[in-house]
Amino acid sequence: xxxxxxxxxxxxxxxxxxxxxxxxxWDRIQPVVLGLPFNLFWLVAWIPLTSVCLLIAHRIESKxxxxx
Amino acid sequence: MSxxxxxxxxxxxxxxxxxxxxFCARGRHRMDFEQWTTGGRGFGLAxxxxxxxxxxxxxxxxxxxxGWVYSKGAPALYIIAYMTMQNVVAFYFAPxxxxxxxEHGLQTSADVFHALxxxxxxAAFVAIVGIAAIIPYLQIQLSGLGIIVxxxxxxxxxxxxxxxxxxxxxxxxxxxxxxxxVAGISVLKDVLMIVVVVLAGIAIPVGIFGGIGPxxxxxxxxxxxxxxxxxxxxxxxHGWFVTMVILSSAGQIVxxxxxxxxxxAKSADTLRRNAIILPLYNLTIPFVFFVxxxxxxxxxxxxxxxxxxxxxxxxxxxxxxxxxxGGAGALAAIVPASIMLLTCGTLxxxxxxxPFLAPDLGDLHTGRIARGTVVILMAISLALALGNxxxxxxxxxxxxxxxxxxxxxxxxxxxxxxVNAKGVATGMVAGLGILGCxxxxxxxxxxxxxxxxxxxIANFGTTIAVSRLRSxxxxxxxxxLAGF
Numbered sequence: 215x216x217x218x219x220x221x222x223x224x225x226x227x228x229x230x231x232x233x234x235x236x237x238x239x240w241d242r243i244q245p246v247v248l249g250l251p252f253n254l255f256w257l258v259a260w261i262p263l264t265s266v267c268l269l270i271a272h273r274i275e276s277k278x279x280x281x282x
Numbered sequence: 283m284s285x286x287x288x289x290x291x292x293x294x295x296x297x298x299x300x301x302x303x304x305f306c307a308r309g310r311h312r313m314d315f316e317q318w319t320t321g322g323r324g325f326g327l328a329x330x331x332x333x334x335x336x337x338x339x340x341x342x343x344x345x346x347x348x349g350w351v352y353s354k355g356a357p358a359l360y361i362i363a364y365m366t367m368q369n370v371v372a373f374y375f376a377p378x379x380x381x382x383x384x385e386h387g388l389q390t391s392a393d394v395f396h397a398l399x400x401x402x403x404x405a406a407f408v409a410i411v412g413i414a415a416i417i418p419y420l421q422i423q424l425s426g427l428g429i430i431v432x433x434x435x436x437x438x439x440x441x442x443x444x445x446x447x448x449x450x451x452x453x454x455x456x457x458x459x460x461x462x463x464v465a466g467i468s469v470l471k472d473v474l475m476i477v478v479v480v481l482a483g484i485a486i487p488v489g490i491f492g493g494i495g496p497x498x499x500x501x502x503x504x505x506x507x508x509x510x511x512x513x514x515x516x517x518x519x520h521g522w523f524v525t526m527v528i529l530s531s532a533g534q535i536v537x538x539x540x541x542x543x544x545x546x547a548k549s550a551d552t553l554r555r556n557a558i559i560l561p562l563y564n565l566t567i568p569f570v571f572f573v574x575x576x577x578x579x580x581x582x583x584x585x586x587x588x589x590x591x592x593x594x595x596x597x598x599x600x601x602x603x604x605x606x607x608g609g610a611g612a613l614a615a616i617v618p619a620s621i622m623l624l625t626c627g628t629l630x631x632x633x634x635x636x637p638f639l640a641p642d643l644g645d646l647h648t649g650r651i652a653r654g655t656v657v658i659l660m661a662i663s664l665a666l667a668l669g670n671x672x673x674x675x676x677x678x679x680x681x682x683x684x685x686x687x688x689x690x691x692x693x694x695x696x697x698x699x700x701v702n703a704k705g706v707a708t709g710m711v712a713g714l715g716i717l718g719c720x721x722x723x724x725x726x727x728x729x730x731x732x733x734x735x736x737x738x739i740a741n742f743g744t745t746i747a748v749s750r751l752r753s754x755x756x757x758x759x760x761x762x763l764a765g766f
Contacts (some may be wrong), residue, residue: 218374223374226370226373226374227370229366229367229370230367230370233363233366233367233527234363234367234523234524234527234528234531235524237511237520237523237524238520241356241510241511241520241523242510243502243506243509243510246495246498246499246502248495249493249494249495249496249497249498249499250494250498250568251498251502251509251510253356253359253509253510253511254359254362254568254571257359257362257363257366258362258565258568260366261362261366261561261562261564261565262561262562262565264366264367264369264370264561265558265559265561265562267370268369268370268373268557268558268561269558271373272373272554272555272558275554
């Protein structure tokens, strides 16, 4: 594996911001979405979104021919 | 049949089936040392996924996380957060570690340190610290299993008896089938666990409140303070959340058993694709949380949060279903316990005994010592589980705090040539020392941050400073860096 490209790291870094660093912005009860308090809904939403971001990062790495 | 014997019969059948799979998983493979620990490095995406899901989604996921929801409220969200975010870390670092392992024939996490820094002493130190970190984790699995089986059998089997039986079963099929046993039982465990968790997570709120939405509406009206951080424990605020999520998601990849599972993968890309699909398993965790939330209203006076999940299942489920929950929970303890035992046995035999006490030991005898270690470690963990009743989540956080101290050594070692063994060792001692002091003083979290995270920062700083001091120009051989 070569050093990963900045573009893939940037995409894969999106969940880190969404899940972890932005906690003061989403740690609240309102608005209730799908019956869930907002903070719980937010983290659940990031589960599939993380898969999507990593899939895109994987595409970027594969296009560079870096992964085997 | 009485409710107790119905539930017991179901639990016994599930555990019995798992045990048979464990013994048969050996198949026609000759169980030499390499097969036993890495399955011959030939596992494809499906088996790697099962192994990783097997070791990450454990009895703790059932009991500890609903227990934290019950006793601590919103800070429990850190569990969903780190279990998702760890995949981002794994996506980049797991393939690099795998490649290093493939090139140098590595089997353990301590081997990684040996390959990066060329120091046997450092590898042995890492092995011993790794075992020390895993013992509380093993203890969690046994205690969890004890709680699950005792409640599910209506007290028909005591917590201590259940733990002892499980300890014997786990030890025997690990001895016989090695890592293949674990992959085999994981199939049964994952299917059962997903079914049970989703079923309980929907049926319990629907049965008591008429749905998940109405349940939260009731909680928002009665205890809104529980639903945002910090919740009832004032020290678990946003600073704690961020530091704990970073520590745990990064720490997950350096657990000795996680590194060992990495080595069983067929290719680096298998691990990348695994990191893409593994987050989806986390969709089951909210269903576990729902049960913890429901218990806040239905059973407000439980002695311990860890009892919340099983107490709710007992309150709402028929004996047959309760037995199913008990059986799935028991397997969810047995699978990770097996992986951890296997890892510790290999670590001790290969990185402590062989290099220092018996340098000309062949693979055959190393394998025997590893198996002997498995038996001794299980006995220690069982003794600890029988004598200790700390909350499961605190034990786990202690384990993560310890294991996180491997991060500077592995990440800096892969990324830079200027870090050396002295620096890594000094950094680990500094990090562990700070963690130990804060734990003993009861100051975790400290200044609003997880104690393990503070230790980690000190560790990174010390590692870099001492490495610079000892060798201003990078003297470490370039071969050690082939993985990145």
